[in-house]
Structures are given as structure tokens and as C-alpha cells.
Amino acid sequence: MTEKLWGGRFEEDITPDVLDYTLTTDIDVRLVFADLWQDIAHVLMLSARDIIPETAARSILGSLLALQERSERGELNLRPEFEDVHLNIEQMVIEDLGREVGGHMHTARSRNDQVSTDTRMYLRRVQLESVRANLALIDTLLSFPEEDLLAILPGYTHSQAAQPVSVAFWKTAHASMLLRDVRRLRGAYDRTDESPLGACALAGTSFPLDRQVTARLLGFGDVLSHALDATSARDYLIESASAFAIGGNNLSRMAEEVVVWSGHEYSLCEVPDAYATGSSIMPQKKNPVVAELARGRAGRTVGTLVQLLTMAKGVTLGYSCDLQDDKPYLWNAIDTYLSTLKVIAGQTRGLTFDSTRGEDLCWDNFSTATELANYLVSDHGIAFREAHHISGSLVSALLKRGSTLRDTALGAEILAELGHPVEEAVLARIFAPRNAVTSYTSPGGTSPDSVRDVRDELRRTADAHRRWCADTEQKLDDALRATLRAAREVAGGADAAKVLATVVAELPPLTQA
CATH class of the missing domain: 1.10.150 (DNA polymerase; domain 1)
Structure with a gap:
């Protein structure tokens, strides 16, 4: 008979190759913090609602707090034989307390609502980090010197010289585009910030759960109320992947201009030496490899979006293991997008432009x-x-x-x-190209005053997003601290219902409340 936690009806265990094919422990490492947090919140709620014995809840919370401390020290390792993060942590608690006590932890819960809760909690962190990284690049683009207002570049349409613009005009254009990426990320955050915990496998449960309490302990803004939808939904993942793909494409467009303009035929800009490499055979070469890689790696984010759409389209409501394959691809897109944002910000800080060359091209190409x-x-x-x-x-x-x-x-x-x-x-x-640039005084035009006005507007918008980011991070930090505080008090012997009543009252209400 199998010793798996789910193995009561099975007479033999899965084979090693099946385990290797189905396990997700290597992927789930990113979810450990979320799984522990939601385990603690869930047990607190079970105890407060008298669903599990008080003594069992205290012991389980003590065990989970010890695991949480081990995780913070980097000492908690997932074991492949237990398949995923959820069974790993449950198994650790059971090994610590025995099945008669530790076995209470999974009451009124399924891996189906667990994995969606974990992923949403992790994605919130990623979305906030992505907003911060975009704002850092935007700040770099908007922190241009006064001379950039009249540093001339040819503007292009159809890849042909069009009208003259300025370096500052080019930088503010990309900043404006990136702020839409921030808005997309914030929209994705809103749809991610809904708690599925308590939906169980797909149909809810007969136990008297308080899903609003666990949602608030986990810092969610709302509860995804329909149990079947809560465990089935993957559109929040796809929306996030879409934001990463669009953002990657926008970074690729900027990188394309840097690659082309740094070539000798244009000679409009030069990347810092630290963001370029030479040739193994041609000693004269300076290759803008960071921009080239940013351009190429946008394909990873686009590929992830297509993969997730394809994965989800044929899955009926209710959990299927097809959905298990969402995370490896999404993690890769996340890493690619965040690393590209950060390295492009560094390259942009050191990017230099040749205004004299830009002005010459404007004359030669009839730009005025x-x-x-x-x-x-x-x-x-x-x-x-x-x-x-x-x-x-x-x-x-x-x-x-x-x-x-x-x-x-x-x-x-x-x-x-x-x-x-x-x-x-x-x-x-x-x-004269410079005169043309100064003459475009319409709102959003190239004149220095128009560009300054746009920069001021973009900075105000960026500051508002920065405040939202800080407030949201504070809300999540407060929720985690409140959950751990409640767990320590209950593990120490305090009444769970009274503790939760006090702690939850200090947290923000849900959106629907």
C-alpha cells in the first residue's frame, strides 16, 4: 500500500518515472513563503471556528512557525518524493506532530485552492516588483539634462527619416509607453488580489469556514466567491503573462532603436562599454549585446503568453493537471522581464547621443x-x-x-x-532642425516647453503609482505580521477566536465589505 498522504484507495505507489514526470518541487520553491502563510491563516480560522481541536491547532501553529523561521533562514528544503510544496509542508508537520495531530491541518482544504492561493500571493509580489522596476527605468528616462531638450535626432516613420525630434522627446515617449505597462500591471494585480482559499476542491465544504477572515489575514483585497471558478481560474495568470509580454515588447522596441542607432551608418548613440562586448576576431567591433538580448528575449515573454493560452483553452472547469504546467513557463517569463527591465535601466543611464550627427542627418534627409x-x-x-x-x-x-x-x-x-x-x-x-524642434509648441510636441510639460505630467503619474506600490506593500507586510502575531499568541495558549477578532479588526476591510 502506498504511503502517500492521498493514498488510502491505492494499493501500489507511483513509479519513480511517474513521480519524476509529475512532481513540481523544483518549481514550487518560490511558493514556500505563501504556502506557510496560508497554512497558518487557515489553521487560525479552523481553530477560531471550532472546526479542529484547540490543542491540535496550537501544536500545528507552533510547528508551522518553526518551519517559517527555518524558511526565512534558507534551511527549509522540499523533498521530491512528496511531489509539491503543499504535501511537503503537511508532511513536515505530520512528521513533527504525528498524523493524529498534524493531520488536522488539511481539514476543509484541497491542493486545488491551495495552489491558486499560493500562486496569486507570489504573483502579487512579482507584479509589485515589476511596477517598481518600470518606475526606476521611467525615472532614468525622465531625469535627462537640459541639453537633451535641444539635442537633435531624426524622427522616423516607415523606418525613413521624418521630422526632427530631440533626445528628451525620445526619452519621454518611452517613459509614456512604460507608464501604460505600469497601468497594465496594476490592473492584473487587481484581478490577482482575490482569495480562492476555502473553495476546497471545487464545490466548497460543509465546514463553517470564514473565507473573509483568511482573505484579510493573507492581505487579499477581496474573496473570489464562487468555489468552482476560484479553483478553475487561470485568467489572472494569463493576464499577468500578457502584461509581461507587452512590457517585453515595449523594451524590445527601445532596444531595437539603440541597436540600429549605435551602428556606424547612423552613429546617433553609443552604449556604455559595460553594456557591450567585442568580437573574437574583429578588434574594431563594439557590439550592443545587452540591447540585442533584450530584443531577443522579448520572445520568451510572448511565448509564455501563447503557451498559457493554449494550455488553458481546452481545460474544463475544475482542476486538471494541465494547469500544473503554467508555472515553469510563467516563472521564466517573470525572470526574463524583470532582468531585462533592470539591465535596460542601467544601459539607459549611460547611453550617450551625438546631436551633431542627428542634426546632419536631418539636413541630409529633408526632415524639415x-x-x-x-x-x-x-x-x-x-x-x-x-x-x-x-x-x-x-x-x-x-x-x-x-x-x-x-x-x-x-x-x-x-x-x-x-x-x-x-x-x-x-x-x-x-x-534649421533645431528651429523646427522648438516650433512644435502644440501639447505633446517637441518644443522644450512642451516636453517639460509632458515630463511633469509623467512624473506626477509615476509618483502616484509609486505611492500605490508603497501602500500596497505595506498592506501585505502588515497582514503577514498580523498573521504571525496571531499564530504566536494562539500557539502560546490564547483563545483563537478572541485573538482573530482583535487582529483582523486592525486590518483593512475587503473591497466588497
Whole structure:
């Protein structure tokens, strides 16, 4: 007969290869803190509701507190023969207290609601860390020097030179995009922050549980009330994976620009030496490998999203072991996303731009041709579509003569021939890339004042997210401290119902309350 905790109906044990195929202990290491926390909260509630004997609850809580201290010291190791984190911790308690006492811990609970609770608790930490990492990169992007406001770069559409922009304009654009990633992460947090604990296997239980108490002890904002949905749901994982994939793609877009612009043909920027490597054969090379890897590793986050969607789509309501395969892929996406955020922040701090080169490219690529069209509209009263045609004709004529907008004398001559004379001094002013950048004064434009306004707005938004992050982390810390305090008091002989009434009253109410 098998000695597994679930093995009452089985006459033989699973084979070593089946155990190896099904175990998750290597993956579950990240969930130990959450499993211990929820074990303690669950036992406190069971004792307060007189579902398990008071003496058993005290002993179990003492055992769990000892395991929690071992875990904090890094001394708690999961054993593969017990399959997963849940059975490992239960087995440790039973080995400590015996099955007659330790066996009470799993009352009114299933691994189905346990794993969802653990994963949500871990994901909350990851989402908060991701928000912090994004805000750190955003702060780096927004902490640009004043000279970046007029450090010229060519803007691009269709990978072709478009209109001139500034380094500060480019940095604030990426900061704006990253703030949407923060909003996505916060939205995912809201859907993750619902407690499934107490849903049991799928149908609830006949025991008089208090799911609201355990939710508050675990720092959740709400209870996911429907038992079947609570144990079946994996959309919160998929939503998180989506946020990581979109965020990875946004980092990849920034990395792509750095890779391309650092090449000799552009020579617009240079990455710090610490974020580049050389060639094993070509001594002149400086390869922007961090940006290249960031661009490539976005594929991991996208792959995880597709894998999770594929995994979940064919699973009916109720737990199936298909869902066990969510965590290995998600953990990889998490590690990839967080490490990329942090290394890109370091690279960005040392990134330098060549404004002279940027200005030259703007001249050579006719980037300010639009300014002639705008001038003809505002000062000559010509309809924009006609002014656009005149400007295009000037560009065509200059190209045929092997010249650029820098040759303002030739430009004035051609415009006169077209019947729309403009003084050379005026052309020199409106065609200058720096003047064009300062002239775009519309909200969100490239002018220094417009960029400063956007930066101020982005900083205010980032500060609000930073406050939310700090408040949320404080809420989780307070909940953990309250749970451990209650466990110590009950283990020491105090009445569980009275202790919980005091402790829970100090915690924030649930959203639905």
C-alpha cells in the first residue's frame, strides 16, 4: 500500500518515472513563503471556528512557525518524493506532530485552492516588483539634462527619416509607453488580489469556514466567491503573462532603436562599454549585446503568453493537471522581464547621443520640408495641400541637383522658379532642425516647453503609482505580521477566536465589505 498522504484507495505507489514526470518541487520553491502563510491563516480560522481541536491547532501553529523561521533562514528544503510544496509542508508537520495531530491541518482544504492561493500571493509580489522596476527605468528616462531638450535626432516613420525630434522627446515617449505597462500591471494585480482559499476542491465544504477572515489575514483585497471558478481560474495568470509580454515588447522596441542607432551608418548613440562586448576576431567591433538580448528575449515573454493560452483553452472547469504546467513557463517569463527591465535601466543611464550627427542627418534627409509647407500656409495663405505640393516639388528639384535643404540659396532660386518666392534668410530659419524642434509648441510636441510639460505630467503619474506600490506593500507586510502575531499568541495558549477578532479588526476591510 502506498504511503502517500492521498493514498488510502491505492494499493501500489507511483513509479519513480511517474513521480519524476509529475512532481513540481523544483518549481514550487518560490511558493514556500505563501504556502506557510496560508497554512497558518487557515489553521487560525479552523481553530477560531471550532472546526479542529484547540490543542491540535496550537501544536500545528507552533510547528508551522518553526518551519517559517527555518524558511526565512534558507534551511527549509522540499523533498521530491512528496511531489509539491503543499504535501511537503503537511508532511513536515505530520512528521513533527504525528498524523493524529498534524493531520488536522488539511481539514476543509484541497491542493486545488491551495495552489491558486499560493500562486496569486507570489504573483502579487512579482507584479509589485515589476511596477517598481518600470518606475526606476521611467525615472532614468525622465531625469535627462537640459541639453537633451535641444539635442537633435531624426524622427522616423516607415523606418525613413521624418521630422526632427530631440533626445528628451525620445526619452519621454518611452517613459509614456512604460507608464501604460505600469497601468497594465496594476490592473492584473487587481484581478490577482482575490482569495480562492476555502473553495476546497471545487464545490466548497460543509465546514463553517470564514473565507473573509483568511482573505484579510493573507492581505487579499477581496474573496473570489464562487468555489468552482476560484479553483478553475487561470485568467489572472494569463493576464499577468500578457502584461509581461507587452512590457517585453515595449523594451524590445527601445532596444531595437539603440541597436540600429549605435551602428556606424547612423552613429546617433553609443552604449556604455559595460553594456557591450567585442568580437573574437574583429578588434574594431563594439557590439550592443545587452540591447540585442533584450530584443531577443522579448520572445520568451510572448511565448509564455501563447503557451498559457493554449494550455488553458481546452481545460474544463475544475482542476486538471494541465494547469500544473503554467508555472515553469510563467516563472521564466517573470525572470526574463524583470532582468531585462533592470539591465535596460542601467544601459539607459549611460547611453550617450551625438546631436551633431542627428542634426546632419536631418539636413541630409529633408526632415524639415514640412516646415516650408507650414510657412506657406501661415504666411502666404496657401492651402496646405497646395503648399505640400510646392514643398515636394522643391525636394524633387534639389534631389535631381544632388543637393539638400542646407543649400538655401538654391532652394530660394527653385521656389522663385515655381512661382512662390521665399527669401533665403527665411528658408535658413525654417529649415534649421533645431528651429523646427522648438516650433512644435502644440501639447505633446517637441518644443522644450512642451516636453517639460509632458515630463511633469509623467512624473506626477509615476509618483502616484509609486505611492500605490508603497501602500500596497505595506498592506501585505502588515497582514503577514498580523498573521504571525496571531499564530504566536494562539500557539502560546490564547483563545483563537478572541485573538482573530482583535487582529483582523486592525486590518483593512475587503473591497466588497
